[in-house]
Structure formats: structure tokens, C-alpha cells
Amino acid sequence: MNRALLQNALRDLAVAAGYEFHAADDPLAPAMIGSYPAAWLSPPKLHSVEGRKHGRISYDIVLHLLGSGFRLSPDERNRLWNRMEADALEIFTALSENDSVIAVENLEISPRTSAMTNHGDISQSISARVVTCF
Secondary structure, three states, X not given: OOHHHHHHHHHHHHHHOOOEEEEOOHXXXXXXXXXXXXXXXXXXXXXXXXXXXXXXXXXXXXXXXXXXXXXXXXXXXXXXXXXXXXXXHHHHHHHHOOOOEEEEEEEEEEEOOOOOOOOOEEEEEEEEEEEEEO
């Protein structure tokens, strides 16, 4: 699975979970995200390649799930973070079941401490190493 196939798989899973999907460098997020909930995929980083004609490619992935945090009470923010965390687990569990994915490793989910855009968003940042086959 190459970078484009991995990105397309994450797009399909995020859209199925109800998120508007975007993929680009992080500084472009404020200009590209116009509605919530949104999923933002930072460019996957190639970690390692094993093999020549067939083998494994590992990518380090960072996906941000964003929701509108404007005027939410602390309890409402926590409920939204909980929902985004559950959505992240569903997305990466489904990704691990993709035929081209060998494993999803080192999954970490954490709330962002600052907004990703200037729209008052709150978000969960998900990082993982995704091992694919080719």
C-alpha cells in the first residue's frame, strides 16, 4: 500500500464516521477547514521500507479529528473529546482490517492543547505507525 492508498483508506473511514476529510501540511488547516466535524491528515512520513519487489513499508501517521468548540461548557467539551476518541479508535481499528495493512502500532490519542484553526475548534490528535505490504 503506498501513500496514496493509505490516505484514501483513511479518507473513506473518516468520511464514513461523519468527518469532512482534508489532507495537507498543517499550516494550511485554517484556510481549508470550513465546517465541523473535520478530519485533518498531516502528510504521512515514510519510516522504513523492507524488501525490493515485495515487502513492508511503514508510515508514521498523524490524524486530527476536529469539532466546533466554540462556546462549549467544560462538560460538553469532555463529551466531544470522548466521542472523537471513540471515533479515532473505530477509524484505526477499521484501518487495521484493510487487506494492505499488516499492523497499526503505537497508537496514541491525545487532546490538542491549542486550536488547530482560528475557528475555536477542539480536537484529538491521533498518531500511529502503520505497517503496509507491497
